[in-house]
Amino acid sequence: MTKTNQPTILVINDDGITAPGIKALMETMKEIGRVVVVAPDSPQSGMGHAITIGKPLRLDKVDLYEGMEMYRCSGTPVDCVKLAVNVVLKGQKPDLCVSGINHGLNNSINVLYSGTMSAAVEGAIEGIPSIGFSLDDYTLQADFSHCLKFVKSIALEVLANNLPPATLLNVNFPNIKHIKGIKVCRQAAAKWAEEFDERMDPHKRPYYWLTGVFQMNDQGEDTDVHALEHGYASVVPVQFDMTAHHAIPLLNGWKWSEPGF
Amino acid sequence: MTKTNQPTILVINDDGITAPGIKALMETMKEIGRVVVVAPDSPQSGMGHAITIGKPLRLDKVDLYEGMEMYRCSGTPVDCVKLAVNVVLKGQKPDLCVSGINHGLNNSINVLYSGTMSAAVEGAIEGIPSIGFSLDDYTLQADFSHCLKFVKSIALEVLANNLPPATLLNVNFPNIKHIKGIKVCRQAAAKWAEEFDERMDPHKRPYYWLTGVFQMNDQGEDTDVHALEHGYASVVPVQFDMTAHHAIPLLNGWKWSEPGF
Numbered sequence: 001m002t003k004t005n006q007p008t009i010l011v012i013n014d015d016g017i018t019a020p021g022i023k024a025l026m027e028t029m030k031e032i033g034r035v036v037v038v039a040p041d042s043p044q045s046g047m048g049h050a051i052t053i054g055k056p057l058r059l060d061k062v063d064l065y066e067g068m069e070m071y072r073c074s075g076t077p078v079d080c081v082k083l084a085v086n087v088v089l090k091g092q093k094p095d096l097c098v099s100g101i102n103h104g105l106n107n108s109i110n111v112l113y114s115g116t117m118s119a120a121v122e123g124a125i126e127g128i129p130s131i132g133f134s135l136d137d138y139t140l141q142a143d144f145s146h147c148l149k150f151v152k153s154i155a156l157e158v159l160a161n162n163l164p165p166a167t168l169l170n171v172n173f174p175n176i177k178h179i180k181g182i183k184v185c186r187q188a189a190a191k192w193a194e195e196f197d198e199r200m201d202p203h204k205r206p207y208y209w210l211t212g213v214f215q216m217n218d219q220g221e222d223t224d225v226h227a228l229e230h231g232y233a234s235v236v237p238v239q240f241d242m243t244a245h246h247a248i249p250l251l252n253g254w255k256w257s258e259p260g261f
Numbered sequence: 262m263t264k265t266n267q268p269t270i271l272v273i274n275d276d277g278i279t280a281p282g283i284k285a286l287m288e289t290m291k292e293i294g295r296v297v298v299v300a301p302d303s304p305q306s307g308m309g310h311a312i313t314i315g316k317p318l319r320l321d322k323v324d325l326y327e328g329m330e331m332y333r334c335s336g337t338p339v340d341c342v343k344l345a346v347n348v349v350l351k352g353q354k355p356d357l358c359v360s361g362i363n364h365g366l367n368n369s370i371n372v373l374y375s376g377t378m379s380a381a382v383e384g385a386i387e388g389i390p391s392i393g394f395s396l397d398d399y400t401l402q403a404d405f406s407h408c409l410k411f412v413k414s415i416a417l418e419v420l421a422n423n424l425p426p427a428t429l430l431n432v433n434f435p436n437i438k439h440i441k442g443i444k445v446c447r448q449a450a451a452k453w454a455e456e457f458d459e460r461m462d463p464h465k466r467p468y469y470w471l472t473g474v475f476q477m478n479d480q481g482e483d484t485d486v487h488a489l490e491h492g493y494a495s496v497v498p499v500q501f502d503m504t505a506h507h508a509i510p511l512l513n514g515w516k517w518s519e520p521g522f
Binding site: 043045046047048049050051052053054056057058059076078079082083085086087109111112113118121125126153154157161163164166167181182184185186187189191194195196198199205206207208209210235236237238239240241242243244245246247248250251252254255256 | 306310312315340372373374382386414425427442443447448456509516517
Protein backbone atom coordinates (compact mmCIF):
# COMPACT_ATOMS: atom_id res chain seq x y z
CA MET A 1 0.00 0.00 0.00
CA THR A 2 1.09 3.61 -0.48
CA LYS A 3 1.52 6.03 2.40
CA THR A 4 -2.07 7.18 2.02
CA ASN A 5 -3.17 3.57 2.46
CA GLN A 6 -4.65 3.62 -1.02
CA PRO A 7 -3.76 0.41 -2.82
CA THR A 8 -2.15 0.55 -6.27
CA ILE A 9 -4.08 -1.66 -8.65
CA LEU A 10 -2.68 -2.86 -11.98
CA VAL A 11 -5.37 -3.50 -14.60
CA ILE A 12 -4.64 -5.70 -17.64
CA ASN A 13 -6.70 -7.58 -20.22
CA ASP A 14 -6.38 -9.54 -23.42
CA ASP A 15 -9.19 -8.03 -25.48
CA GLY A 16 -7.16 -4.85 -25.93
CA ILE A 17 -7.12 -1.46 -24.29
CA THR A 18 -10.28 -0.23 -26.06
CA ALA A 19 -12.50 -3.15 -24.98
CA PRO A 20 -15.55 -2.31 -22.84
CA GLY A 21 -14.59 -5.04 -20.36
CA ILE A 22 -11.39 -3.32 -19.24
CA LYS A 23 -13.23 0.02 -18.97
CA ALA A 24 -15.76 -1.55 -16.60
CA LEU A 25 -12.92 -3.11 -14.60
CA MET A 26 -10.80 0.04 -14.32
CA GLU A 27 -13.79 2.14 -13.27
CA THR A 28 -14.68 -0.36 -10.55
CA MET A 29 -11.09 -0.51 -9.31
CA LYS A 30 -10.97 3.31 -9.23
CA GLU A 31 -13.47 3.10 -6.35
CA ILE A 32 -10.86 1.13 -4.37
CA GLY A 33 -7.48 2.67 -5.15
CA ARG A 34 -4.96 4.14 -7.57
CA VAL A 35 -5.39 2.46 -10.93
CA VAL A 36 -2.65 1.87 -13.51
CA VAL A 37 -3.75 0.29 -16.79
CA VAL A 38 -1.26 -1.49 -19.07
CA ALA A 39 -3.08 -3.32 -21.83
CA PRO A 40 -2.41 -4.66 -25.33
CA ASP A 41 -2.94 -2.24 -28.22
CA SER A 42 -4.79 -4.97 -30.14
CA PRO A 43 -6.89 -8.01 -29.23
CA GLN A 44 -4.78 -10.84 -27.78
CA SER A 45 -7.39 -13.49 -27.04
CA GLY A 46 -6.01 -17.00 -26.98
CA MET A 47 -2.44 -15.79 -26.47
CA GLY A 48 -2.01 -17.98 -23.39
CA HIS A 49 1.24 -17.39 -21.54
CA ALA A 50 3.07 -16.12 -24.64
CA ILE A 51 5.88 -13.61 -24.22
CA THR A 52 7.63 -11.57 -26.90
CA ILE A 53 11.30 -12.45 -27.22
CA GLY A 54 12.06 -12.26 -30.94
CA LYS A 55 11.14 -8.61 -31.42
CA PRO A 56 11.11 -5.47 -29.28
CA LEU A 57 8.06 -4.06 -27.52
CA ARG A 58 6.41 -0.68 -27.69
CA LEU A 59 4.88 0.97 -24.64
CA ASP A 60 3.05 4.30 -24.92
CA LYS A 61 1.09 6.40 -22.44
CA VAL A 62 -2.38 7.08 -23.80
CA ASP A 63 -5.12 9.46 -22.72
CA LEU A 64 -8.23 7.42 -23.37
CA TYR A 65 -10.50 8.13 -20.39
CA GLU A 66 -10.31 11.16 -18.11
CA GLY A 67 -8.33 10.68 -14.93
CA MET A 68 -7.03 7.24 -15.90
CA GLU A 69 -3.32 6.39 -16.02
CA MET A 70 -3.16 4.17 -19.09
CA TYR A 71 -0.46 2.58 -21.23
CA ARG A 72 -0.88 0.59 -24.42
CA CYS A 73 1.61 -2.14 -25.21
CA SER A 74 2.40 -3.86 -28.50
CA GLY A 75 2.94 -7.20 -26.80
CA THR A 76 0.98 -9.99 -25.17
CA PRO A 77 -0.96 -9.79 -21.89
CA VAL A 78 2.00 -11.39 -20.06
CA ASP A 79 4.34 -8.81 -21.63
CA CYS A 80 2.00 -6.12 -20.27
CA VAL A 81 2.42 -7.39 -16.70
CA LYS A 82 6.20 -7.54 -17.04
CA LEU A 83 6.38 -4.02 -18.55
CA ALA A 84 3.94 -2.66 -15.97
CA VAL A 85 5.96 -3.90 -13.02
CA ASN A 86 9.41 -3.20 -14.40
CA VAL A 87 9.04 -0.07 -16.55
CA VAL A 88 5.79 1.71 -15.62
CA LEU A 89 5.93 1.07 -11.87
CA LYS A 90 9.75 0.92 -11.89
CA GLY A 91 9.90 -2.29 -9.89
CA GLN A 92 7.39 -1.22 -7.24
CA LYS A 93 4.91 -4.05 -6.88
CA PRO A 94 1.23 -3.09 -7.12
CA ASP A 95 -1.00 -4.27 -4.26
CA LEU A 96 -3.34 -6.03 -6.66
CA CYS A 97 -3.31 -7.18 -10.27
CA VAL A 98 -6.70 -7.63 -11.97
CA SER A 99 -7.19 -8.87 -15.51
CA GLY A 100 -10.29 -8.58 -17.68
CA ILE A 101 -13.16 -8.31 -17.57
CA ASN A 102 -12.85 -10.77 -20.41
CA HIS A 103 -15.45 -10.86 -23.16
CA GLY A 104 -16.08 -14.60 -22.89
CA LEU A 105 -15.65 -17.37 -20.30
CA ASN A 106 -12.26 -18.53 -19.09
CA ASN A 107 -13.50 -21.42 -17.02
CA SER A 108 -12.23 -25.00 -17.09
CA ILE A 109 -9.43 -25.77 -19.60
CA ASN A 110 -9.71 -22.22 -21.02
CA VAL A 111 -7.43 -21.07 -18.21
CA LEU A 112 -4.55 -22.40 -20.33
CA TYR A 113 -5.44 -20.64 -23.59
CA SER A 114 -6.61 -17.36 -22.08
CA GLY A 115 -4.43 -14.27 -22.26
CA THR A 116 -6.57 -12.76 -19.52
CA MET A 117 -5.81 -15.59 -17.13
CA SER A 118 -2.15 -15.82 -18.16
CA ALA A 119 -1.75 -12.13 -17.26
CA ALA A 120 -3.16 -12.91 -13.81
CA VAL A 121 -0.87 -15.96 -13.54
CA GLU A 122 2.08 -13.74 -14.39
CA GLY A 123 0.98 -11.26 -11.73
CA ALA A 124 1.01 -14.11 -9.20
CA ILE A 125 4.44 -15.27 -10.38
CA GLU A 126 5.60 -11.69 -9.69
CA GLY A 127 4.25 -12.12 -6.15
CA ILE A 128 1.25 -9.80 -6.66
CA PRO A 129 -2.22 -10.84 -5.40
CA SER A 130 -3.94 -11.45 -8.74
CA ILE A 131 -7.41 -12.09 -10.10
CA GLY A 132 -8.75 -12.77 -13.58
CA PHE A 133 -12.39 -11.84 -14.33
CA SER A 134 -14.45 -13.12 -17.26
CA LEU A 135 -18.08 -12.89 -18.36
CA ASP A 136 -20.02 -15.41 -20.43
CA ASP A 137 -20.62 -12.93 -23.27
CA TYR A 138 -18.21 -12.92 -26.20
CA THR A 139 -19.61 -9.80 -27.90
CA LEU A 140 -18.14 -6.31 -27.79
CA GLN A 141 -21.62 -5.18 -26.67
CA ALA A 142 -21.40 -7.24 -23.46
CA ASP A 143 -23.06 -5.63 -20.43
CA PHE A 144 -20.85 -6.00 -17.37
CA SER A 145 -22.97 -3.95 -14.96
CA HIS A 146 -24.43 -6.90 -13.05
CA CYS A 147 -20.94 -8.29 -12.36
CA LEU A 148 -19.38 -5.17 -10.91
CA LYS A 149 -20.53 -5.51 -7.31
CA PHE A 150 -19.01 -9.00 -7.31
CA VAL A 151 -15.83 -7.71 -8.94
CA LYS A 152 -15.49 -5.07 -6.25
CA SER A 153 -16.25 -7.36 -3.34
CA ILE A 154 -13.86 -10.06 -4.56
CA ALA A 155 -11.08 -7.48 -5.05
CA LEU A 156 -11.70 -6.15 -1.53
CA GLU A 157 -11.67 -9.69 -0.10
CA VAL A 158 -8.30 -10.38 -1.76
CA LEU A 159 -6.88 -7.07 -0.48
CA ALA A 160 -8.18 -7.75 3.04
CA ASN A 161 -7.11 -11.39 3.25
CA ASN A 162 -3.95 -12.98 1.96
CA LEU A 163 -4.22 -15.39 -0.91
CA PRO A 164 -2.20 -18.55 -0.23
CA PRO A 165 1.35 -18.29 -1.65
CA ALA A 166 1.66 -18.83 -5.42
CA THR A 167 -2.11 -18.84 -5.85
CA LEU A 168 -4.41 -16.55 -7.83
CA LEU A 169 -8.13 -16.47 -8.55
CA ASN A 170 -9.99 -17.28 -11.74
CA VAL A 171 -13.43 -15.65 -11.52
CA ASN A 172 -16.13 -16.28 -14.13
CA PHE A 173 -19.62 -14.77 -14.30
CA PRO A 174 -22.71 -16.22 -15.91
CA ASN A 175 -24.50 -13.88 -18.31
CA ILE A 176 -27.68 -13.49 -16.26
CA LYS A 177 -29.06 -10.41 -14.53
CA HIS A 178 -29.36 -11.95 -11.06
CA ILE A 179 -26.25 -13.90 -10.16
CA LYS A 180 -27.11 -16.14 -7.20
CA GLY A 181 -23.79 -15.77 -5.39
CA ILE A 182 -20.20 -17.01 -5.43
CA LYS A 183 -19.01 -20.63 -5.44
CA VAL A 184 -15.43 -21.67 -4.81
CA CYS A 185 -14.76 -24.43 -7.35
CA ARG A 186 -12.20 -26.57 -9.07
CA GLN A 187 -11.40 -26.39 -12.78
CA ALA A 188 -13.76 -28.72 -14.66
CA ALA A 189 -12.16 -31.45 -16.78
CA ALA A 190 -12.99 -30.55 -20.37
CA LYS A 191 -11.41 -29.96 -23.75
CA TRP A 192 -12.16 -28.30 -27.05
CA ALA A 193 -13.09 -30.69 -29.83
CA GLU A 194 -11.59 -28.85 -32.79
CA GLU A 195 -13.30 -28.48 -36.09
CA PHE A 196 -11.10 -26.78 -38.67
CA ASP A 197 -12.96 -24.87 -41.34
CA GLU A 198 -10.96 -25.46 -44.54
CA ARG A 199 -11.36 -22.79 -47.23
CA MET A 200 -9.67 -21.84 -50.49
CA ASP A 201 -8.05 -18.46 -50.99
CA PRO A 202 -8.42 -16.60 -54.32
CA HIS A 203 -5.12 -18.21 -55.41
CA LYS A 204 -6.48 -21.73 -54.87
CA ARG A 205 -4.40 -22.39 -51.80
CA PRO A 206 -6.11 -23.84 -48.72
CA TYR A 207 -6.29 -22.13 -45.34
CA TYR A 208 -7.86 -23.15 -42.05
CA TRP A 209 -9.95 -21.40 -39.41
CA LEU A 210 -9.75 -22.91 -35.95
CA THR A 211 -13.20 -23.54 -34.52
CA GLY A 212 -14.32 -25.99 -31.89
CA VAL A 213 -16.94 -27.34 -29.56
CA PHE A 214 -16.47 -27.29 -25.78
CA GLN A 215 -16.55 -30.88 -24.61
CA MET A 216 -17.26 -31.54 -20.92
CA ASN A 217 -15.82 -34.69 -19.37
CA ASP A 218 -16.74 -33.94 -15.80
CA GLN A 219 -20.00 -34.59 -13.98
CA GLY A 220 -18.72 -33.15 -10.68
CA GLU A 221 -20.89 -30.67 -8.81
CA ASP A 222 -17.84 -28.84 -7.47
CA THR A 223 -16.62 -27.51 -10.82
CA ASP A 224 -16.65 -24.02 -12.29
CA VAL A 225 -18.77 -25.22 -15.23
CA HIS A 226 -21.41 -26.59 -12.82
CA ALA A 227 -21.50 -23.37 -10.78
CA LEU A 228 -21.91 -21.19 -13.87
CA GLU A 229 -24.64 -23.44 -15.28
CA HIS A 230 -26.51 -23.02 -12.00
CA GLY A 231 -26.35 -19.23 -11.94
CA TYR A 232 -23.34 -18.70 -9.66
CA ALA A 233 -20.10 -16.83 -10.21
CA SER A 234 -17.26 -19.35 -10.06
CA VAL A 235 -14.03 -18.70 -8.16
CA VAL A 236 -11.23 -21.20 -8.87
CA PRO A 237 -7.93 -20.89 -6.99
CA VAL A 238 -5.20 -21.37 -9.61
CA GLN A 239 -1.58 -22.37 -9.14
CA PHE A 240 1.36 -22.27 -11.52
CA ASP A 241 3.19 -25.29 -10.15
CA MET A 242 2.22 -27.66 -12.95
CA THR A 243 3.90 -30.69 -11.35
CA ALA A 244 1.62 -33.73 -11.19
CA HIS A 245 2.92 -34.51 -7.70
CA HIS A 246 0.74 -37.61 -7.37
CA ALA A 247 2.49 -39.16 -10.39
CA ILE A 248 6.01 -38.96 -8.96
CA PRO A 249 5.92 -42.24 -6.96
CA LEU A 250 4.53 -44.12 -9.97
CA LEU A 251 7.20 -42.74 -12.31
CA ASN A 252 9.90 -43.60 -9.80
CA GLY A 253 8.82 -47.22 -10.23
CA TRP A 254 9.54 -47.20 -13.97
CA LYS A 255 12.68 -48.90 -15.34
CA TRP A 256 14.21 -45.67 -16.60
CA SER A 257 17.73 -46.87 -17.11
CA GLU A 258 17.22 -50.07 -19.06
CA PRO A 259 16.30 -49.85 -22.74
CA GLY A 260 18.96 -47.51 -24.04
CA PHE A 261 21.90 -48.09 -21.71
CA MET B 262 -0.98 -48.59 -32.70
CA THR B 263 -1.45 -49.40 -36.35
CA LYS B 264 -2.15 -52.92 -37.57
CA THR B 265 1.55 -53.57 -38.07
CA ASN B 266 2.06 -52.68 -34.41
CA GLN B 267 4.22 -49.75 -35.42
CA PRO B 268 3.30 -46.73 -33.33
CA THR B 269 2.44 -43.44 -35.01
CA ILE B 270 4.50 -40.65 -33.47
CA LEU B 271 3.66 -36.98 -33.86
CA VAL B 272 6.71 -34.70 -33.68
CA ILE B 273 6.30 -30.97 -32.91
CA ASN B 274 8.58 -28.18 -31.73
CA ASP B 275 8.65 -24.44 -31.16
CA ASP B 276 12.01 -23.55 -32.70
CA GLY B 277 10.57 -24.11 -36.16
CA ILE B 278 10.64 -26.93 -38.68
CA THR B 279 14.23 -26.22 -39.80
CA ALA B 280 15.76 -26.36 -36.30
CA PRO B 281 18.42 -29.04 -35.68
CA GLY B 282 16.59 -30.11 -32.50
CA ILE B 283 13.50 -31.37 -34.30
CA LYS B 284 15.68 -33.17 -36.88
CA ALA B 285 17.43 -35.08 -34.08
CA LEU B 286 14.08 -35.90 -32.51
CA MET B 287 12.38 -37.09 -35.70
CA GLU B 288 15.35 -39.27 -36.65
CA THR B 289 15.33 -40.89 -33.20
CA MET B 290 11.57 -41.46 -33.34
CA LYS B 291 11.95 -43.01 -36.81
CA GLU B 292 13.78 -45.91 -35.07
CA ILE B 293 10.58 -46.58 -33.10
CA GLY B 294 7.66 -46.01 -35.45
CA ARG B 295 5.92 -44.03 -38.19
CA VAL B 296 6.80 -40.36 -37.79
CA VAL B 297 4.57 -37.42 -38.72
CA VAL B 298 6.09 -33.97 -38.25
CA VAL B 299 3.90 -30.86 -37.95
CA ALA B 300 5.96 -27.87 -36.92
CA PRO B 301 5.85 -24.08 -37.10
CA ASP B 302 7.28 -22.48 -40.23
CA SER B 303 9.09 -19.91 -38.07
CA PRO B 304 10.55 -19.82 -34.54
CA GLN B 305 7.83 -19.75 -31.88
CA SER B 306 9.84 -19.74 -28.67
CA GLY B 307 8.01 -18.24 -25.72
CA MET B 308 4.60 -18.70 -27.37
CA GLY B 309 3.28 -20.60 -24.36
CA HIS B 310 -0.18 -22.06 -24.88
CA ALA B 311 -1.15 -19.48 -27.52
CA ILE B 312 -3.63 -20.47 -30.22
CA THR B 313 -4.50 -18.59 -33.40
CA ILE B 314 -8.12 -17.46 -33.47
CA GLY B 315 -8.07 -14.03 -35.13
CA LYS B 316 -6.59 -15.14 -38.44
CA PRO B 317 -6.56 -18.33 -40.52
CA LEU B 318 -3.77 -20.90 -40.55
CA ARG B 319 -1.68 -22.29 -43.36
CA LEU B 320 -0.59 -25.92 -43.44
CA ASP B 321 1.68 -27.22 -46.21
CA LYS B 322 3.36 -30.56 -46.82
CA VAL B 323 7.10 -30.07 -47.23
CA ASP B 324 9.85 -32.36 -48.45
CA LEU B 325 12.71 -31.37 -46.20
CA TYR B 326 14.41 -34.66 -45.33
CA GLU B 327 14.20 -37.90 -47.30
CA GLY B 328 11.57 -40.34 -46.12
CA MET B 329 10.04 -37.93 -43.60
CA GLU B 330 6.34 -36.99 -43.61
CA MET B 331 6.50 -33.31 -42.73
CA TYR B 332 4.11 -30.37 -42.60
CA ARG B 333 4.89 -26.76 -41.85
CA CYS B 334 2.27 -24.62 -40.15
CA SER B 335 1.95 -20.85 -39.94
CA GLY B 336 0.61 -21.02 -36.38
CA THR B 337 1.81 -21.68 -32.86
CA PRO B 338 3.05 -25.00 -31.46
CA VAL B 339 -0.41 -25.64 -29.96
CA ASP B 340 -2.01 -24.90 -33.35
CA CYS B 341 0.35 -27.51 -34.82
CA VAL B 342 -0.95 -30.20 -32.47
CA LYS B 343 -4.58 -29.34 -33.23
CA LEU B 344 -3.97 -29.30 -37.00
CA ALA B 345 -1.94 -32.51 -36.81
CA VAL B 346 -4.67 -34.45 -35.04
CA ASN B 347 -7.64 -33.00 -36.87
CA VAL B 348 -6.43 -32.31 -40.41
CA VAL B 349 -3.21 -34.28 -41.06
CA LEU B 350 -4.20 -37.43 -39.14
CA LYS B 351 -7.92 -36.85 -39.79
CA GLY B 352 -8.92 -37.41 -36.16
CA GLN B 353 -6.86 -40.56 -35.69
CA LYS B 354 -4.89 -40.11 -32.47
CA PRO B 355 -1.17 -40.78 -32.69
CA ASP B 356 0.27 -43.21 -30.14
CA LEU B 357 2.80 -40.66 -28.92
CA CYS B 358 3.35 -36.93 -29.18
CA VAL B 359 6.90 -35.67 -28.71
CA SER B 360 7.94 -32.04 -28.75
CA GLY B 361 11.42 -30.59 -29.17
CA ILE B 362 14.21 -31.16 -28.79
CA ASN B 363 14.16 -27.57 -27.64
CA HIS B 364 17.23 -25.40 -28.03
CA GLY B 365 17.27 -24.29 -24.40
CA LEU B 366 15.97 -25.48 -21.04
CA ASN B 367 12.28 -25.67 -20.22
CA ASN B 368 12.66 -26.60 -16.59
CA SER B 369 10.97 -24.95 -13.61
CA ILE B 370 8.65 -21.99 -14.39
CA ASN B 371 9.69 -22.12 -18.07
CA VAL B 372 7.07 -24.83 -18.56
CA LEU B 373 4.52 -21.99 -18.70
CA TYR B 374 6.28 -19.83 -21.31
CA SER B 375 7.55 -22.64 -23.52
CA GLY B 376 5.89 -23.38 -26.83
CA THR B 377 7.63 -26.76 -26.78
CA MET B 378 6.02 -27.72 -23.49
CA SER B 379 2.65 -26.21 -24.40
CA ALA B 380 2.57 -28.41 -27.50
CA ALA B 381 3.14 -31.44 -25.27
CA VAL B 382 0.45 -30.19 -22.85
CA GLU B 383 -1.96 -29.87 -25.79
CA GLY B 384 -1.09 -33.41 -26.85
CA ALA B 385 -2.01 -34.61 -23.37
CA ILE B 386 -5.27 -32.61 -23.43
CA GLU B 387 -6.04 -34.49 -26.66
CA GLY B 388 -5.49 -37.72 -24.73
CA ILE B 389 -2.18 -38.57 -26.41
CA PRO B 390 0.80 -39.77 -24.31
CA SER B 391 3.06 -36.74 -24.60
CA ILE B 392 6.63 -35.72 -23.82
CA GLY B 393 8.53 -32.46 -24.19
CA PHE B 394 12.35 -32.65 -24.57
CA SER B 395 14.76 -29.75 -24.05
CA LEU B 396 18.54 -29.33 -23.92
CA ASP B 397 20.50 -26.73 -22.00
CA ASP B 398 21.99 -25.21 -25.16
CA TYR B 399 20.24 -22.21 -26.70
CA THR B 400 22.36 -22.07 -29.87
CA LEU B 401 21.39 -23.33 -33.30
CA GLN B 402 24.68 -25.27 -33.24
CA ALA B 403 23.55 -27.36 -30.24
CA ASP B 404 24.76 -30.97 -30.29
CA PHE B 405 21.93 -33.31 -29.28
CA SER B 406 23.78 -36.59 -29.85
CA HIS B 407 24.43 -37.38 -26.18
CA CYS B 408 20.70 -36.99 -25.37
CA LEU B 409 19.31 -39.31 -28.01
CA LYS B 410 19.66 -42.63 -26.17
CA PHE B 411 17.72 -41.06 -23.31
CA VAL B 412 15.12 -39.63 -25.70
CA LYS B 413 14.61 -43.06 -27.22
CA SER B 414 14.45 -44.94 -23.92
CA ILE B 415 12.02 -42.44 -22.38
CA ALA B 416 9.77 -42.62 -25.45
CA LEU B 417 9.84 -46.43 -25.29
CA GLU B 418 9.03 -46.35 -21.56
CA VAL B 419 6.02 -44.11 -22.19
CA LEU B 420 4.81 -46.36 -25.03
CA ALA B 421 5.27 -49.49 -22.89
CA ASN B 422 3.71 -48.11 -19.72
CA ASN B 423 0.70 -45.88 -19.36
CA LEU B 424 1.21 -42.35 -18.13
CA PRO B 425 -1.30 -41.46 -15.43
CA PRO B 426 -4.42 -39.79 -16.89
CA ALA B 427 -4.05 -36.11 -17.84
CA THR B 428 -0.30 -36.23 -17.22
CA LEU B 429 2.64 -35.64 -19.55
CA LEU B 430 6.41 -35.51 -19.13
CA ASN B 431 8.77 -32.54 -19.17
CA VAL B 432 12.27 -33.85 -19.87
CA ASN B 433 15.33 -31.60 -19.70
CA PHE B 434 18.95 -32.51 -20.44
CA PRO B 435 22.09 -30.90 -19.07
CA ASN B 436 24.62 -29.88 -21.71
CA ILE B 437 27.34 -32.33 -20.68
CA LYS B 438 28.75 -35.28 -22.60
CA HIS B 439 28.11 -37.87 -19.89
CA ILE B 440 24.65 -37.51 -18.42
CA LYS B 441 24.59 -39.45 -15.13
CA GLY B 442 21.06 -40.80 -15.48
CA ILE B 443 17.42 -39.80 -15.09
CA LYS B 444 15.78 -38.20 -12.04
CA VAL B 445 12.03 -37.88 -11.57
CA CYS B 446 11.52 -34.40 -10.11
CA ARG B 447 9.10 -31.64 -9.30
CA GLN B 448 9.09 -28.22 -10.96
CA ALA B 449 11.45 -25.92 -9.04
CA ALA B 450 9.96 -22.70 -7.66
CA ALA B 451 11.61 -19.90 -9.60
CA LYS B 452 10.85 -16.84 -11.67
CA TRP B 453 12.47 -14.59 -14.23
CA ALA B 454 13.61 -11.25 -12.87
CA GLU B 455 13.00 -9.07 -15.92
CA GLU B 456 15.36 -6.42 -17.09
CA PHE B 457 13.97 -4.46 -20.01
CA ASP B 458 16.58 -3.02 -22.33
CA GLU B 459 15.22 0.39 -23.37
CA ARG B 460 16.51 1.74 -26.66
CA MET B 461 15.67 4.57 -29.07
CA ASP B 462 14.65 3.93 -32.65
CA PRO B 463 15.92 6.20 -35.46
CA HIS B 464 12.73 8.27 -35.04
CA LYS B 465 13.48 8.95 -31.35
CA ARG B 466 10.73 6.69 -30.09
CA PRO B 467 11.59 4.21 -27.31
CA TYR B 468 11.31 0.45 -27.61
CA TYR B 469 12.02 -2.37 -25.17
CA TRP B 470 13.75 -5.72 -25.40
CA LEU B 471 12.63 -8.27 -22.82
CA THR B 472 15.61 -9.78 -21.04
CA GLY B 473 15.83 -11.40 -17.65
CA VAL B 474 17.73 -13.34 -15.06
CA PHE B 475 16.53 -16.73 -13.83
CA GLN B 476 15.89 -16.39 -10.11
CA MET B 477 15.75 -19.60 -8.05
CA ASN B 478 13.61 -19.58 -4.91
CA ASP B 479 13.86 -23.25 -4.12
CA GLN B 480 16.57 -25.11 -2.21
CA GLY B 481 14.87 -28.50 -2.60
CA GLU B 482 16.93 -31.47 -3.73
CA ASP B 483 13.94 -33.00 -5.52
CA THR B 484 13.63 -30.29 -8.19
CA ASP B 485 14.42 -30.31 -11.90
CA VAL B 486 16.90 -27.47 -11.43
CA HIS B 487 18.78 -29.49 -8.79
CA ALA B 488 18.89 -32.62 -10.96
CA LEU B 489 20.22 -30.71 -13.97
CA GLU B 490 22.84 -28.92 -11.90
CA HIS B 491 24.06 -32.31 -10.71
CA GLY B 492 24.40 -33.82 -14.18
CA TYR B 493 21.10 -35.70 -14.44
CA ALA B 494 18.30 -35.50 -17.00
CA SER B 495 15.19 -34.26 -15.20
CA VAL B 496 11.75 -35.80 -15.76
CA VAL B 497 8.84 -33.81 -14.31
CA PRO B 498 5.30 -35.18 -14.58
CA VAL B 499 3.12 -32.24 -15.63
CA GLN B 500 -0.64 -31.79 -15.30
CA PHE B 501 -3.00 -29.25 -16.85
CA ASP B 502 -5.44 -29.07 -13.97
CA MET B 503 -4.25 -25.73 -12.62
CA THR B 504 -6.61 -25.78 -9.63
CA ALA B 505 -4.85 -25.05 -6.35
CA HIS B 506 -6.93 -27.74 -4.64
CA HIS B 507 -5.29 -27.14 -1.27
CA ALA B 508 -6.59 -23.55 -1.29
CA ILE B 509 -10.27 -24.44 -1.68
CA PRO B 510 -11.04 -25.00 2.05
CA LEU B 511 -9.33 -21.71 2.96
CA LEU B 512 -11.27 -19.76 0.32
CA ASN B 513 -14.52 -21.34 1.45
CA GLY B 514 -13.88 -19.69 4.82
CA TRP B 515 -13.81 -16.18 3.31
CA LYS B 516 -16.82 -13.86 3.72
CA TRP B 517 -17.63 -13.75 0.00
CA SER B 518 -21.09 -12.34 0.24
CA GLU B 519 -20.61 -9.40 2.55
CA PRO B 520 -18.91 -6.27 1.21
CA GLY B 521 -20.91 -5.68 -1.93
CA PHE B 522 -24.30 -7.11 -1.15
